[in-house]
Amino acid sequence: MKLIEWVMNVKKKDTAEYKVYRQLKDALLARRIAPGTQLVEKTISESMYVSRTPIRQALKRLEQEGLVQNIPNRGAFVVHPTKDEITSFFEMRKELEFLAVKYGLPKVRKSDIAKLHTFLEMELETYEQKDLPAYVELNKQFHLFLAEVSGNKFLIRYMDEMLTQSNVYLFLFDVFYHVEPGENVRFREHEEMVKAIENHDHKTLLELIDLHMKHSFDDLRLDDHGYSSLEDVLVD
DSSP states (O other): OOHHHHHHHHHHHHHHHHHHHHHHHHHHHTTOSOTTOBOOHHHHHHHHTOOHHHHHHHHHHHHHTTSEEEETTTEEEEOOOOHHHHHHHHHHHHHHHHHHHHHHGGGOOHHHHHHHHHHHHHHHHHHHHTOHHHHHHHHHHHHHHHHHHHTOHHHHHHHHHHHHHHHHHHHHHOOGGGOOGGGOHHHHHHHHHHHHHHTTOHHHHHHHHHHHHHHHHHTOOTTOOOOOOHHHHHHO
16 A cells, blocks of 8 residues: 555544544534433444544543543443542542642742632633533643642542542533523632632631532433434534
């Protein structure tokens, strides 16, 4: 095979893989595919006129992002965490956030505060633009801030892992699309947290984090409805 033919085939493969990946992920982020739905390769192939190889690669990418679970001898499914699992997650995340306050807050300098205010400005824009992926990334960086300031590599690693998992719950269940900027309780809580960090107010910051974790959990729409079938999503 000539080099130019090989390059063209690679591009076609990448394009097909990205097309499947993007369409499935967009449908997941728009809450059109229900958690627990099986992502049947045959259905995707017939609906999108794509071969099985790019479909498997696209599903692997989604699995790496935590949105899809591959079950041996059964296939790929949209992740469907239980309420108990999510409850346990938020309990552990809160403890890590408390540790980030313990080790990070004493090391916060005046020059660090500007970064937090930038996060707040950008976060507000994501609500105005209804940009969930951008919001999720900003939210992660905001909550990782104190761990990074602490310089504790173990705390940074575990916080990063927890926040990456938290992103999955936000993508699947968060009320982001139903919240107007002026009504956003969690954004106001972020503002209060920044004030507490700026004032090095350890006690208030812990209280705010405790409340913030509760509201974040309560805001997850675990019993949402209005999902579409896989076939309908792929036809659009």
